[in-house]
Amino acid sequence: MLRILLVIGLFFGVGFTDGAVAQVTRGVSATSLEEILKSAGYTPKMTKSEQLGGAYASMEGGGYLFHAEAAECAAENCSILFLFANFNLDRDITLKDYQTINSYNDTEFLGRAYINVKERQVGIDLVFDLRGGVDREYIRLKALQFPELIQTFVDRFRKAMDEG
Numbered sequence: 001m002l003r004i005l006l007v008i009g010l011f012f013g014v015g016f017t018d019g020a021v022a023q024v025t026r027g028v029s030a031t032s033l034e035e036i037l038k039s040a041g042y043t044p045k046m047t048k049s050e051q052l053g054g055a056y057a058s059m060e061g062g063g064y065l066f067h068a069e070a071a072e073c074a075a076e077n078c079s080i081l082f083l084f085a086n087f088n089l090d091r092d093i094t095l096k097d098y099q100t101i102n103s104y105n106d107t108e109f110l111g112r113a114y115i116n117v118k119e120r121q122v123g124i125d126l127v128f129d130l131r132g133g134v135d136r137e138y139i140r141l142k143a144l145q146f147p148e149l150i151q152t153f154v155d156r157f158r159k160a161m162d163e164g
Contacts, residue, residue, distance in 0.1 A: 023136040027077035028070050030055035036136055037068060040143040044068070054078040062147025064154075083143060084125035085150045086116065087157075093117050100160040104153065111149045113157075124153040 025032065030046055033055045037044040044057035054070030055078065066085040070078030089097070093115055101122060104113040111126045126142060126149065128134055 024133040025130060025136050026133050027079045027130050028055065028081055029076040033057060033068060033070060033081070036140050037143060040140045042143070062151060064147055064150045066146060066150060068143070079129070079131045081128040081130060081139070082125050083146050084123055086121045086123040089120050089122060091120065093120060096160065097122060100157055104156050108152065111153065113153055122157060124150055
């Protein structure tokens with residue numbers, strides 16, 4: 001009998017968890033993004049992205065300044081969300097920078113490191129594709145953990161640069 005109920009529940013999208021109902025979202029607006037970030041304990045400064053047209057937020061966490069940016073928007077609903085942090089190198093990009101970024105991406109599975117040659121920066125991002133539906137709590141938890149991801153990236157990059 002339990003199997004039948006479980007199959008029926010899965011078929012109709014009913015979860016047998018602690019009673020909490022997932023708030024699945026397929027996009028974010030400026031308002032919903034701000035709500036998610038505030039629920040993660042941040043005080044986001046909200047603006048609109050000049051480049052991508054969606055909501056843009058800047059905030060601090062774990063001693064780092066980082067950003068959230070929404071993209072691929074239809075009206076006020078955006079289906080892609082980026083969390084990212086950039087770091088100025090104050091020098092030209094080197095082969096060692098490329099090797100370090102590639103090594104990071106080859107060994108770390110959460111987030112993606114990148115180089116912005118024009119701005120002489122390295123950075124880390126986390127991308128959410130919301131089109132298929134993502135639990136808002138998942139976004140909140142990943143936003144809450146993002147400073148740890150930044151720290152991991154910074155530690156790896158510094159170590160590689162120190163090793164020459």
